[in-house]
Amino acid sequence: MRVVLAEDLYLLREGLIRLLEAHGFTIAAAVETGPELLEALLTHRPDVAVVDVRLPPTLTDEGLQAALSARRQIPGLPVLVLSQHVQQLYARELLADGSGGIGYLLKDRVFNADQFIDAVRRVAAGGTAMDPDVIAKLLQSNARSGPLQRLSPREREVLELMAEGCSNSAIAARLVVSDGAVAKHIANIFTKLGLAPADDANRRVLAVLAHLNGTAEQTG
Amino acid sequence: MSGPTTTTGGAQERIEDARRFVRGGIKAQLRCLQLVFQAALGPAVLFFVGLVPILALNVGSQHGLGSLLVVAAGVVAFPAACFWLGRRYARRSRDLVEAWFGVRIPVAYRPAAAPQQDERGHWWTGHSYHSRRSTARAELTVRSVLGDPASWRDVLWLAAGAGAAGVLAVPCLLLTAVGAGAAVGLLEQIVDNSSYYSAGDPRELLLQLGLCLAAVAAGLALAPRAVRLHADWTRRALDPDRAGGQSKARLTERVQQLTETRADAVGDQAAELRRIERDLHDGAQARLVAIGMTLGTIEHLMDSDPPAARALLSEARQSSAKALQELRDLVRGIHPPVLAERGLGDAVRALAMDSALPVDVCVSLPDRPAAPVEAAVYFSVCELLANAAKHSGADQVWVDILHRAGTLRVTVTDDGHGVADPTRGSGLRGIERRLGTFDGVLAIDSTSGGPTTITLELPCELSSPRTSTSFAKA
Numbered sequence: 117m118r119v120v121l122a123e124d125l126y127l128l129r130e131g132l133i134r135l136l137e138a139h140g141f142t143i144a145a146a147v148e149t150g151p152e153l154l155e156a157l158l159t160h161r162p163d164v165a166v167v168d169v170r171l172p173p174t175l176t177d178e179g180l181q182a183a184l185s186a187r188r189q190i191p192g193l194p195v196l197v198l199s200q201h202v203q204q205l206y207a208r209e210l211l212a213d214g215s216g217g218i219g220y221l222l223k224d225r226v227f228n229a230d231q232f233i234d235a236v237r238r239v240a241a242g243g244t245a246m247d248p249d250v251i252a253k254l255l256q257s258n259a260r261s262g263p264l265q266r267l268s269p270r271e272r273e274v275l276e277l278m279a280e281g282c283s284n285s286a287i288a289a290r291l292v293v294s295d296g297a298v299a300k301h302i303a304n305i306f307t308k309l310g311l312a313p314a315d316d317a318n319r320r321v322l323a324v325l326a327h328l329n330g331t332a333e334q335t336g
Numbered sequence: 337m338s339g340p341t342t343t344t345g346g347a348q349e350r351i352e353d354a355r356r357f358v359r360g361g362i363k364a365q366l367r368c369l370q371l372v373f374q375a376a377l378g379p380a381v382l383f384f385v386g387l388v389p390i391l392a393l394n395v396g397s398q399h400g401l402g403s404l405l406v407v408a409a410g411v412v413a414f415p416a417a418c419f420w421l422g423r424r425y426a427r428r429s430r431d432l433v434e435a436w437f438g439v440r441i442p443v444a445y446r447p448a449a450a451p452q453q454d455e456r457g458h459w460w461t462g463h464s465y466h467s468r469r470s471t472a473r474a475e476l477t478v479r480s481v482l483g484d485p486a487s488w489r490d491v492l493w494l495a496a497g498a499g500a501a502g503v504l505a506v507p508c509l510l511l512t513a514v515g516a517g518a519a520v521g522l523l524e525q526i527v528d529n530s531s532y533y534s535a536g537d538p539r540e541l542l543l544q545l546g547l548c549l550a551a552v553a554a555g556l557a558l559a560p561r562a563v564r565l566h567a568d569w570t571r572r573a574l575d576p577d578r579a580g581g582q583s584k585a586r587l588t589e590r591v592q593q594l595t596e597t598r599a600d601a602v603g604d605q606a607a608e609l610r611r612i613e614r615d616l617h618d619g620a621q622a623r624l625v626a627i628g629m630t631l632g633t634i635e636h637l638m639d640s641d642p643p644a645a646r647a648l649l650s651e652a653r654q655s656s657a658k659a660l661q662e663l664r665d666l667v668r669g670i671h672p673p674v675l676a677e678r679g680l681g682d683a684v685r686a687l688a689m690d691s692a693l694p695v696d697v698c699v700s701l702p703d704r705p706a707a708p709v710e711a712a713v714y715f716s717v718c719e720l721l722a723n724a725a726k727h728s729g730a731d732q733v734w735v736d737i738l739h740r741a742g743t744l745r746v747t748v749t750d751d752g753h754g755v756a757d758p759t760r761g762s763g764l765r766g767i768e769r770r771l772g773t774f775d776g777v778l779a780i781d782s783t784s785g786g787p788t789t790i791t792l793e794l795p796c797e798l799s800s801p802r803t804s805t806s807f808a809k810a
Contacts, residue, residue, distance in 0.1 A: 170677060177677040201664055201673045204689040205682060224660050227653055253690060 117240055118144040120162040122153040122179055123198070124171050132166065132226065139233045150178030157186040157193065164240035168223075169199040169206065180206060191215055196239045198223050207250045216321075219245035219281075235281070244281040244321040251279045266308045274301040279324050361556025365512055367436065367563045368505035374428055375501035378421045378494050385410070385417045419481055422490035426574055429497060433567045441575050445487070448473075448480040493573050500569050504562040508555050515551025522548065601773040608670075615666050623659035627652050675714050679704040683714050684735060692725040693750075695733045703798035705744055709774055713737075713746055713792060716767040716778075720748040720790055723763060728752025728788060739798055746792040754782045767792070 119141045123129040133143050145156040149172045157165055165186075171178040183195045194217035197210060202222050210218050219239040225247065226232050235245035255264065255276060267275065277287045288298045302320075306312070311323050389410025430441045451459040451472035458465040459472035463479070466472040481487045522545050630652040637645040667673065675683035681699035688695035704710065717735060724733050730752030738745050768778045776794025 170673075175676075199673075201668070203674055203686050205674065205678075205686040224657050227657065 117163045117237075118142045118160065119236075120144050120153070120156045120160055120165045121146040121167075122148070122150075122156075122165070122171060122182070123168045124148045125168075128168075128223070128226075135226070135229055135232070136166070136236070139229075141236070149173060150182045153179060154182040154186055157182070158189065161190060161193070164194040164196060164217075164236055166196050166198065166236065169197055177206070180209070184209065187213065187215075192217050192242065194239045194242065195219070196221065196236055196245065198226070202247045202249045204250060204253050207246065207254070211244075216244060217242045220250060221245060221247045222249060238281055246280050246321075248276065248280055251276050254279070263309050267305065271301050271305050271308070274298060275305050275324065278302065278305075279321060281321050358556060360560055361512075364559030364563050365509060365556065367432075368508050368559050370432070371501040371505045371563070371566060372509065374425065374432075375498040375505075378425045379498050381421060382414070382417060382494075386414055389414070418491050418494065419487055422487065422492075422494040425494050425497060426490040429493065429570045430574060433570050436563065437567055439567070439571065441571055443486075445480075445484055448476045451476060489574065493570075496573065497570070500566055504566050505559075508559040508562050510555075511551050511558065512555030515548045515553075515555060519545060519548035519552065597769075597772040597775075600769045604769065612666065612670065615662070619662040619666070620659045623655050623662070627655045627659070630655065671711065672714065675710060680710045680713060681737060683710075684717055684737060687714075687718060687721060688733075688735065691721050691733070693721070693730060693733050695721065695735060697735045697737075699737045701737060701739050701744075701798065705739070705796045705798055709744065709794065709796045712770045712774060712776070713744065713794070716770060716792055717746060717748060719763050719767055724748070724750040724752065724788075728754075730788075739796075742795055742797065744792075744794050744796045747789055748792075749787060749789045751787050754784055754786045754788050764790075 117140070119136055121129065121132055121136070121143060123132060123146075129146055129148075133146055136143060144160040144162045147153050147156050151173075153165075153167065153171065165183065167179045167183050169177050169179045171182070180197060183197060187193050187195060191213070192215045195210075196219035197206070198221055199206070200223055202220060207220050210220055217239055219235050221232070221235060225235070238245050255272065264272070273291060274287055277290060282290065284295055284298045284302070288295045291298070309324075389406060427443075430443065434440050449462065451461050451466070451469060453469075454460055454465075458467060459469050461472045461475050461479070464475070466475065522541065526541070630648050634645045634648045634652070637648065672683055674686045678686075679701070681697075681701050684699065685697050688697045705713070721733060721735075724730050728750045730750035732751050734747075734749045736745075736747045736749075764778065764780065771778055771792060771794055774794045774796065776792060779791040779793070780788070781791070782788040
């Protein structure tokens with residue numbers, strides 16, 4: 117699987133290259149700046165891009181902008197964004213086009229190599245990998261009002277993991293319950309939130325996030 | 337073909353010019369009239385105020401003490417009237433100059449100091465003690481008026497301004513009025529008395545009429561110049577910076593204000609550095625030391641007890657994650673990442689998303705303010721939102737950020753129960769101090785039970801720090 121990597125810190129870039137190569141990825145390009153990233157994305161058209169939000173030359177959100185702009189030209193280009201901090205604002209911008217293949221993680225998540233690689237694969241497959249911090253905040257700001265209040269604590273846990281992009285079996289493993297129990301919880305969540313049930317993992321996450329986004333827009 | 341058209345065009349232009357000349361002249365005449373009226377009013381009032389004690393003195397020679405009191409009152413009233421009228425007349429003159437020429441002549445009266453009460457309950461004015469506050473305040477008012485060069489300049493202007501109006505405006509008015517009057521008289525004679533016309537020398541008559549019209553034209557031509565000259569003079573007489581005297585006082589005041597705000601800024605910065613040092617020392621630094629120690633232990637245990645080493649490894653990883661989290665929080669407190677990356681608008685939007693209350697954000701900023709201003713405003717809004725969430729009991733908050741005419745204005749409105757409780761006070765003072773460094777001000781509109789609106793306003797220029805890149809346009 118070919119990866120384009122954008123990270124301006126040398127140590128982290130080298131570490132990521134080693135980590136990805138160790139897990140069988142091919143590094144198509146490893147770049148340092150926003151314009152280079154955009155060019156690399158458009159020429160290499162990788163299976164997945166791993167992108168740092170803050171890149172030279174402006175050291176603002178060039179990475180994010182380059183990724184968004186590449187996705188406008190190559191719809192559905194899988195992008196996993198890494199950041200020193202996670203922001204609902206950026207998460208919503210990334211999710212705005214609703215075409216999946218999006219990940220947004222804290223850089224710390226790289227420490228847990230297995231989870232990180234899992235997230236890269238999920239994004240490459242067109243799925244979603246959202247940082248638990250973002251999900252927690254999204255749920256928090258929506259929990260005060262709206263249909264989220266009707267969920268039981270267990271259902272909210274399941275919803276959080278589902279929004280992160282976990283599959284049913286991954287949720288079952290994390291919560292130490294059976295697959296059947298997870299499926300039942302998810303059915304309940306879909307009913308309570310008024311979402312049409314769907315088997316496709318990616319559509320399921322996007323539906324949840326779109327719903328959260330929608331309610332968030334209404335309440336501010 | 338083109339010849340006639342240009343001539344008619346030229347003629348039309350000349351007619352238009354003449355029309356403009358007459359219109360401008362008449363407008364200036366009216367202004368002259370206004371000036372003369374204004375200038376005459378002050379001295380007229382003064383004349384009557386001065387007349388009263390003099391009359392009283394005349395009558396008092398027959399009636400004794402009662403009229404002496406009137407005289408005494410007049411002696412006080414006359415200078416008071418001078419200063420009061422002076423100030424009014426000066427203000428009126430300033431307003432006229434602003435209305436006519438769009439030039440604002442700055443006003444800089446020294447404010448009267450407030451009397452201070454000592455422990456015995458007496459009122460101290462800085463010069464003497466009074467048992468009653470009103471007396472002390474009266475003394476301070478008199479002192480501030482008498483000691484203020486601006487007041488004396490006003491009184492001088494009351495006298496000189498009348499003279500100026502007399503010298504400049506009256507001749508213009510007279511020229512026009514007399515010229516027009518004489519011309520009308522001549523014309524009446526021509527129309528009514530054709531015998532005079534037939535008898536008199538037509539050339540002499542025409543000369544007379546020409547002279548009259550020339551007088552009117554001279555009046556109309558001179559009036560705008562007279563008005564402008566009067567305005568120039570007013571500006572020279574009333575503008576403290578031009579006059580030189582008050583500008584020093586103003587500078588002193590400004591220096592004092594800057595000294596205060598600088599002391600605040602330096603103090604805040606020192607406190608901030610201490611906080612950062614403490615946070616690093618107690619937080620991330622300590623955790624990194626602990627991680628180092630754990631790693632040492634792991635090295636030791638690796639061969640003898642692998643399961644224990646593995647458990648310690650996971651602990652070390654958690655510690656490093658916590659250290660990172662702490663560093664992140666620290667960075668957020670120094671310079672929030674979204675603020676650095678996106679600027680004030682999006683930073684406040686991000687803040688609103690994380691707020692416990694629903695916050696409606698409206699931003700109208702064409703570009704970014706300077707980084708220190710952004711940070712000051714961001715942290716102020718942060719504090720205000722936290723206040724609203726903690727104390728106001730509001731259901732909804734609105735934040736408006738607007739830049740217009742060199743001023744950044746931020747309003748934070750909530751629909752809570754209003755009236756700040758004391759715990760909010762220190763935070764608001766902190767915001768005031770923070771904004772003071774940039775000559776910014778804070779206004780609170782918070783009635784009991786009603787909504788609270790807090791407005792931050794600070795002068796600032798906008799500029800775009802983001803260099804345009806190829807994909808920014810894409």
